[in-house]
Amino acid sequence: MTFAEEPLLELEHLKTQFFTEDGVVKAVDDVSFKLHRGEVLGLVGESGCGKTITSLSILKLVPTPPGKIVGGKVMFNGEDLLELSEERMRQIRGNEISMIFQDPMTSLNPVFTVKNQILENIKLHQDVSEDEALEKGIELMQMVGIPEARRRINDYPHLFSGGMRQRVMIAMALSCNPQMLIADEPTTALDVTIQAQVLDLIKDLQEDLNMAVLYITHNLGVIAEIADNVAVMYAGNIVEYTDVNTIYDKPDHPYTRALLSSIPRMDKKISRLGVIRGTVPNLITPPSGCRFHPRCPYATEKCSTQVPPYVEIEPSHFSFCHYAATL
Numbered sequence: 460m461t462f463a464e465e466p467l468l469e470l471e472h473l474k475t476q477f478f479t480e481d482g483v484v485k486a487v488d489d490v491s492f493k494l495h496r497g498e499v500l501g502l503v504g505e506s507g508c509g510k511t512i513t514s515l516s517i518l519k520l521v522p523t524p525p526g527k528i529v530g531g532k533v534m535f536n537g538e539d540l541l542e543l544s545e546e547r548m549r550q551i552r553g554n555e556i557s558m559i560f561q562d563p564m565t566s567l568n569p570v571f572t573v574k575n576q577i578l579e580n581i582k583l584h585q586d587v588s589e590d591e592a593l594e595k596g597i598e599l600m601q602m603v604g605i606p607e608a609r610r611r612i613n614d615y616p617h618l619f620s621g622g623m624r625q626r627v628m629i630a631m632a633l634s635c636n637p638q639m640l641i642a643d644e645p646t647t648a649l650d651v652t653i654q655a656q657v658l659d660l661i662k663d664l665q666e667d668l669n670m671a672v673l674y675i676t677h678n679l680g681v682i683a684e685i686a687d688n689v690a691v692m693y694a695g696n697i698v699e700y701t702d703v704n705t706i707y708d709k710p711d712h713p714y715t716r717a718l719l720s721s722i723p724r725m726d727k728k729i730s731r732l733g734v735i736r737g738t739v740p741n742l743i744t745p746p747s748g749c750r751f752h753p754r755c756p757y758a759t760e761k762c763s764t765q766v767p768p769y770v771e772i773e774p775s776h777f778s779f780c781h782y783a784a785t786l
Contacts, residue, residue: 466493473531482743486512488695499672501686509695554584557632558641567616574612599630622653639671694750701776711778
């Protein structure tokens with residue numbers, strides 16, 4: 460997919476760190492990418508690689524202390540979000556940029572009805588009456604496929620199944636017609652059938668509303684279903700960026716290849732799935748050179764001593780590797 464217009468969101472050398480008793484955790488270290496209107500960008504990687512902290516940094520929701528955004532820019536509609544006041548950020552959160560969090564049970568307040576929680580966002584950002592907000596809330600619940608919405612809007616979160624709670628979260632996120640949606644592993648706690656329904660719902664709503672979507676997941680199978688472009692993240696860095704077809708057909712970075720080799724594929728006969736040896740490094744003392752080199756089967760001495768450059772292998776396909784396009 461080609462996007463001619465200026466990006467809606469652009470991260471430039473974003474750095475977010477956590478200052479702990481044990482040392483400084485470099486959770487997001489020099490991350491850059493662009494997101495256009497109508498695009499779904501998949502941000503993928505193992506747990507602990509910095510995906511969620513990247514999304515929280517965009518909305519300036521990193522818990523402070525111990526966290527702090529120490530460098531970079533987050534340009535949204537021509538404004539650097541990192542330079543804005545907290546009052547201005549409250550106008551943007553939930554209105555221009557919305558977020559679906561990972562676990563709907565902990566994201567929804569158990570002592571308030573669904574009505575209270577959906578209508579709160581609508582009344583905060585839109586000049587509507589209580590009755591108008593209620594009708595909007597019912598309409599949103601119907602749009603995301605919750606049956607008997609007019610009755611169920613008065614229920615508490617524990618009366619909904621996991622899939623229905625996630626639909627409530629999506630309704631809340633869409634309540635003010637945001638320009639951008641951040642979905643942080645929204646299907647992690649759901650069974651496969653409900654996962655597929657939620658993915659289809661997000662994709663349909665994204666196309667209908669022409670939203671930009673940043674979809675965060677560790678599941679490359681999900682990325683194949685929903686994303687236009689993919690940014691692969693490892694130990695606080697983006698190690699590969701390209702369109703979704705290329706990431707499956709011609710992956711370049713050894714980490715991307717390792718991720719793909721560890722999942723079953725219907726189009727290939729594989730006797731044994733691949734294993735990524737070792738663990739995600741400690742980001743207080745990350746490895747020198749390429750951060751993936753202790754786990755990389757292709758690593759050389761150069762990989763352990765020199766930080767690799769970003770190499771554009773072909774148009775719009777970037778790899779953070781000394782041996783890009785040669786392995």
